[in-house]
Amino acid sequence: MIRFDQVNKTYLGGFLALKQVSFQIAPGEMAFLTGHSGAGKSTLLKLISLMEKPSSGTIHINNQDLAQVGYRQVPYMRRHIGMIFQNHNLLMDRTVFDNVALPLIIEGYSQKEIRKRVDAALDKVHLGNKQKSFPNMLSGGEQQRVGIARAIVNKPPILLADEPTGNLDPKLSLEIIKLFEEFNSVGVSVLIATHDLGLIARMRYRTLTLRAGNMINDGLVDGLQPDDAMANGETRYD
Numbered sequence: 001m002i003r004f005d006q007v008n009k010t011y012l013g014g015f016l017a018l019k020q021v022s023f024q025i026a027p028g029e030m031a032f033l034t035g036h037s038g039a040g041k042s043t044l045l046k047l048i049s050l051m052e053k054p055s056s057g058t059i060h061i062n063n064q065d066l067a068q069v070g071y072r073q074v075p076y077m078r079r080h081i082g083m084i085f086q087n088h089n090l091l092m093d094r095t096v097f098d099n100v101a102l103p104l105i106i107e108g109y110s111q112k113e114i115r116k117r118v119d120a121a122l123d124k125v126h127l128g129n130k131q132k133s134f135p136n137m138l139s140g141g142e143q144q145r146v147g148i149a150r151a152i153v154n155k156p157p158i159l160l161a162d163e164p165t166g167n168l169d170p171k172l173s174l175e176i177i178k179l180f181e182e183f184n185s186v187g188v189s190v191l192i193a194t195h196d197l198g199l200i201a202r203m204r205y206r207t208l209t210l211r212a213g214n215m216i217n218d219g220l221v222d223g224l225q226p227d228d229a230m231a232n233g234e235t236r237y238d
């Protein structure tokens with residue numbers, strides 16, 4: 001469960017990136033987060049993953065008030081959250097297997113357990129046959145799937161994705177979203193930040209829309225008009 005109550009985020013220098021943002025994502029829910037560039041999407045994801053702190057308001061993750069989480073508990077809290085990035089942040093000089101194993105090595109799992117879990121994670125993203133490849137031997141969509149395997153390898157109950165389909169064509173984008181749907185169908189909460197209004201319109205999930213730090217819309221996007229951007233004929237927020 002993710003819950004924001006009246007959250008403000010002001011960055012150093014005084015820029016107000018989120019304004020009185022309140023919403024809740026239930027366990028096992030899947031939703032999109034959209035809005036123009038600079039609207040505050042990444043800031044919102046960073047607050048959930050404890051990479052930034054709110055300036056005021058409260059955030060609860062799985063009933064835990066993040067304001068009460070001490071600095072030593074942060075790694076423990078982060079284990080509950082899988083993060084996926086647009087540029088997938090893979091280590092290019094390590095194999096696919098090693099990239100996916102990384103979170104488990106950091107947590108001190110045994111070699112046997114690491115092998116078992118990495119095999120399972122790579123199977124889920126249909127890359128079981130690429131374990132020994134290096135990332136630059138893979139297509140963009142495959143690299144993104146390695147990033148997804150790494151995010152889910154320790155089975156977090158929450159998955160956050162920041163523009164996971166940004167560099168992919170519509171067919172590959174849909175494949176990535178279908179993977180998220182598979183995780184969601186086994187109870188994982190999924191929040192996907194994207195500019196891609198066409199994708200949102202096709203998928204018909206609850207969509208949170210930010211504009212200049214304000215949450216201006218929260219609900220199912222009906223038809224092709226998430227808000228005025230679509231009405232103007234735009235297919236992406238830029």
Ligand SMILES: Nc1ncnc2c1ncn2[C@@H]1O[C@H](COP(=O)(O)OP(=O)(O)OP(=O)(O)O)[C@@H](O)[C@H]1O
Nearest residue numbers: 011012015017035036037038039040041042043044
């Ligand atoms: N560390 C920071 N310090 C100061 N300002 C920041 C910082 N990070 C983000 N901002 C500002 O906060 C606003 C929101 O940024 P954020 O990255 O959350 O937007 P976004 O909706 O994710 O944009 P994009 O779609 O381009 O990634 C922007 O105006 C940005 O310049």
